[in-house]
Amino acid sequence: MSDAYRIVAIPGDGVGPEVVGAARRVVDAVAEAFGFAVAWSDVAAGGVAIDAHGVAIRPEDVERCRNADAVLLGAVGGPAWSDPSSSVRPEQALFALRGGLGLFANLRPVTVHPSLLGASPLRPELLDGVDLLIVRELTGGIYFGDRTEPAGEPGERSALDTMPYHEREVRRIVRLACDLARSRRGRVTQVDKANVLATSRLWRTVTDEVARDYPDVAVAHQLVDSCAMLLVRRPASFDVIVTENLFGDILSDEAAVLAGSLGMLPSASLGERRTAHGVFGLYEPIHGSAPDIAGQDRANPIGTILSAAMLLRMSLGREDAAAAIEAAVGRALDDGWRTMDLADAADAHDGLVVVGTTAMATAVIQRLAAPVGLAS
Ligand SMILES: NC(=O)c1ccc[n+]([C@@H]2O[C@H](COP(=O)([O-])OP(=O)(O)OC[C@H]3O[C@@H](n4cnc5c(N)ncnc54)[C@H](O)[C@@H]3O)[C@@H](O)[C@H]2O)c1
The missing domain is CATH 3.40.718.10 (Isopropylmalate Dehydrogenase)
Structure with missing residues (x-):
């Protein structure tokens, strides 16, 4: 795996581990389809890190992020760590990562998929x-x-x-x-x-x-x-x-x-540092840890999956794999696949397949087209 792309995963709190887990499956599937390797490592940040280490993120874990090609983050925070007067708070991890890694630009693309027009x-x-x-x-x-x-x-x-x-x-x-x-x-x-x-x-x-x-x-x-x-x-x-x-x-x-839903949108935070493949960055969905639905397989993973597509494009230089993921997300939506947040906002439910986090990721994986030349 020496020439594998190195990605640090920071699942975080609440629905973070669920949506990051879903996006990891999609990245692994697209890597297999396009013939490249990804070496993942995990870092604890947010409430889970406060519980385990007493701080929102350890300095050595910020260093591990710095030494990777890119970071994929879920979300941090939740009711268990919400005392604003506490000297240790989950969002300190975000400031430590942004400041420590020199991430001065936050990019949020907003598009509206045609089949979700009614959800807005x-x-x-x-x-x-x-x-x-x-x-x-x-x-x-x-x-x-x-x-x-x-x-x-x-x-x-x-x-x-x-x-x-x-x-x-x-x-x-x-x-x-x-x-x-x-x-x-x-x-x-x-x-x-x-x-x-x-x-x-x-x-x-x-x-x-x-x-x-x-x-x-x-x-x-x-x-x-x-x-x-x-x-x-x-x-x-x-x-x-x-x-x-x-x-x-x-x-x-x-x-x-x-x-239409917070669960749909990705983001990237970039600095000036370049890696061997692109610009170093931290990628995360725009939503928070959604404690009200955590642990129930109800979170929409699309914002995190699209964040992973941005990661592949901007930090790893894999436009081919990024575009394949975005197209697969579009196909799953066109075919009527919806997580609860999107189904709740829809005008009509005819033809919709309402699923959880895991099944939505599977629907995306099943629609990943093989790269041109490798199609059977
Ligand atoms: N970058 C981050 O890590 C980040 C960003 C925002 C909020 N937070 C933290 O998250 C916690 C909850 O904050 P909040 O409730 O204000 O915002 P939130 O984004 O977590 O949730 C707002 C509403 O949107 C829903 N929602 C969010 N993501 C969803 C998804 N993927 N699929 C379906 N529904 C989704 C939630 O169930 C909730 O009803 C707080 O501790 C806050 O500090 C973290």
């Missing part, structure tokens, strides 16, 4: 052609700026958050957005609040400078409030959206609603 709260005609990518800055801005906690006498209390950005942080993510737009529809919308915020005006200036190097990409600026409105009124008008940490956090959750 938006009218189907608004969703026609939705294919957008949110590129969120992940390691700067107000989440990382200096802060002063609430203090003072009642009636006089105050608190302070600060939102620092350096042009280096803006430049690298706008460049990434423009590079990604080149393999899509060639349009980038940079979102800010430049009529109020100084950091937003820095973002605009640096974005315009970067845009000069990308004459083939149409770069536009948009205020975050109008962007939030257009995401539900004309979502198909967007291609790549690039924005700072706080705005990206909010807009990416808003955009996730378009797809």
Whole structure:
């Protein structure tokens, strides 16, 4: 297995082990079909790591992630570890991984599969052609700026958050957005609040400078409030959206609603480090640990399976296997296979096969086409 791709799996808490287990089966199946090998290793993070080691993730486990080609994560957190005043909390694992591995860009693609149009709260005609990518800055801005906690006498209390950005942080993510737009529809919308915020005006200036190097990409600026409105009124008008940490956090959750279920959407967090095969990254579904359905084989694994497809494409350079997984997911949905979340949101249940996590992964595996030339 010396030339195998090295992937660290972090199942985490709640439904994490179920959806990561499902995605691993799909990756192993596609690897066999396409003739390559994957060497998996497991890392504990989140509540399970607090129980086992007393910390959300051990430094040596962050190192194991750093030495891999990519990381596939489920979700962390749950009621057993939810005391906000505790000094050890599951989400510390996410900050340790993002910060420790230099993952400054979070990518969330949002597409709406035609057979799921009825599952979205938006009218189907608004969703026609939705294919957008949110590129969120992940390691700067107000989440990382200096802060002063609430203090003072009642009636006089105050608190302070600060939102620092350096042009280096803006430049690298706008460049990434423009590079990604080149393999899509060639349009980038940079979102800010430049009529109020100084950091937003820095973002605009640096974005315009970067845009000069990308004459083939149409770069536009948009205020975050109008962007939030257009995401539900004309979502198909967007291609790549690039924005700072706080705005990206909010807009990416808003955009996730378009797809009908939290369980459908993948994400990638990337840094600058390249591996022998692509760019190092951490891949995870956008949903949390869903403690209400954990351990019941009810979670939708598609967000994690599509995250694994992103991993194969971006970190391992296996566009062929990634595309095969995405096509197989599409076929399973076309054939009526639905997990509970999608069935609950559907207008009609005629022709639907409502299944659990394991059976949905099996349905995807059964629809993986053999690569051209190897088909029997
Ligand atoms: N990146 C992460 O690890 C991450 C992200 C968000 C929340 N969390 C943690 O997860 C825990 C639960 O958070 P929450 O309830 O706000 O969000 P959640 O995403 O876990 O769940 C919200 C709702 O969506 C449903 N849901 C989520 N994923 C699903 C799936 N794959 N299939 C079907 N239904 C699904 C859940 O059952 C629940 O009803 C908290 O401890 C939170 O801190 C972790």
